[in-house]
Amino acid sequence: MRPRIGQLLLDFDGVLARYRRERRIAHLAAHAGAGYDRVHAVLYGSGLEARYDAGVVDTGDYLRALGKGIGAPVDEAAWLAARLAATEADPQALARVLALDGRLRLAILTNNGALMARAIPRIVAPLLPRLEGRVLCSGPLGGRKPDPQVFARALDRLGWNPATTLFVDDLFVNVQGARAAGLHADSVRDARALGRVLGRYGLA
Structure with a gap:
């Protein structure tokens, strides 16, 4: 039975943007x-x-x-x-996310210090109305992915239920950490794979 997903938590580098x-x-x-x-x-x-x-x-x-x-x-x-x-948005990934149902809540969780929360809105500006300020960096959460506690703290801050949250990352080790914290999670390498994962969970 396919889980009912109400929230989508996205990694940044490697999912929404290309970082050199x-x-x-x-x-x-x-x-x-x-x-x-x-x-x-x-x-x-x-x-x-x-x-x-x-x-x-x-x-x-x-x-x-x-x-x-x-x-x-x-x-x-x-x-x-x-x-x-050093960073540019992946336009195809952004397009896939922007095409999702407007009722689906979105957030970003990235392994970065607090300064990155100032950079991300400038890189993925088209997503800002959907994010509504929900850009979380690991530093202020006191750890780094894949630590399950980082996911738990992120969801606590967002007020989200892990059982109805899908997390997407380009690194499988981070997916494992999310699953250990009770989230649904999958890894992607490009926008096409992102589309497949979103479709698998009934979001696209």
Whole structure:
């Protein structure tokens, strides 16, 4: 028997948008006049980005550590410029989501720090009327997917029932975490796969 779905929770990078990490690193490197490898090491090799995504460091400390590491101050505007330069909406995915029944509630849950909540509305602007501010980042939730607690906290904040919520991510490990939290969940790699999953649950 097909479950009755009333809410759709979507990952961001890899589902609604295409993210090129190398472009972000190059943008920050140009901003600081630093080498690509240095920026990569500061963001990823040091674990700074993962700690921010998990809420271990706040935005101010994160930006200060990033700026110190790459040799030039990085404020919110510079951070956003780099992220926006590296991310573009998937128009086919957006079209599939926009075609869904207007009564279906939508939200985004992404493994990112709090700053990403400022970038996402600019990248997927056509979805904003449907999202109604429901853009959740893992950092403020105190963890990262696939931790089931992150899904539980997200649904608590949204006021959603896991039994009637479908979660879609491009990484199967995150799908497993969602299922452990009681959500229906499936993985997709592109807009066509997203359409198949939505159809399987009777949403498209």
